[in-house]
Amino acid sequence: KAGVTQTPRYLIKTRGQQVTLSCSPISGHRSVSWYQQTPGQGLQFLFEYFSETQRNKGNFPGRFSGRQFSNSRSEMNVSTLELGDSALYLCASSLEGLAGRDTGELFFGEGSRLTVL
Amino acid sequence: DQQVKQNSPSLSVQEGRISILNCDYTNSMFDYFLWYKKYPAEGPTFLISISSIKDKNEDGRFTVFLNKSAKHLSLHIVPSQPGDSAVYFCAASPVFGNEKLTFGTGTRLTIIP
Numbered sequence: 001k002a003g004v005t006q007t008p009r010y011l012i013k014t015r016g017q018q019v020t021l022s023c024s025p026i027s028g029h030r031s032v033s034w035y036q037q038t039p040g041q042g043l044q045f046l047f048e049y050f051s052e053t054q055r056n057k058g059n060f061p062g063r064f065s066g067r068q069f070s071n072s073r074s075e076m077n078v079s080t081l082e083l084g085d086s087a088l089y090l091c092a093s094s095l096e097g098l099a100g101r102d103t104g105e106l107f108f109g110e111g112s113r114l115t116v117l
Numbered sequence: 118d119q120q121v122k123q124n125s126p127s128l129s130v131q132e133g134r135i136s137i138l139n140c141d142y143t144n145s146m147f148d149y150f151l152w153y154k155k156y157p158a159e160g161p162t163f164l165i166s167i168s169s170i171k172d173k174n175e176d177g178r179f180t181v182f183l184n185k186s187a188k189h190l191s192l193h194i195v196p197s198q199p200g201d202s203a204v205y206f207c208a209a210s211p212v213f214g215n216e217k218l219t220f221g222t223g224t225r226l227t228i229i230p
Contacts, residue, residue, distance in 0.1 A: 004160070033217070042123075042222035043161070043206060056217045090160055105151075106218065108160030
């Protein structure tokens, strides 16, 4: 069973640009959530999509947005990039929701490492 | 406001000994807790969880303890093995359902051969 796939794995952008990251969840998983990982901050929740609808949202500015398609694939977009947006962006999928139904297990991808210069 | 805190950024333990990773939380609405393990260049993987109706959950070498009155949980690994070297994140959820997980900042565990 294929895992969560994130593309691209690495990318470098400059301040002011925008970026789109892609996530393909595990087949059958309808929930996709996005996290930002930075040193010293742990994993910060960005948002969660379930059946093409944003169900939960973290405390990030409006420059961070996302969407989910009918095949459950998800994209997140960051506009007007700032130096502080440099981070590892992790996508996770689960069968029923963020905390799951049975084990609370999220399945994470390997992440997209964004560097903003 | 960090609602889930892992106050030890790093921990070194001799192989074969017990590793104890600690996690504190402030939100009394949290009632489901998970530990994730992360190797470099990989996404976090689920390790073990515990709900608030229990105070202990065991899975092989891994045991999680929950002290609700102290708002504290800990992960015990015994015996520790070199492959356990990784960053460990604790996470919490207010309900067993659709609420988002709040993660701690992580503890880097190094097992010394």
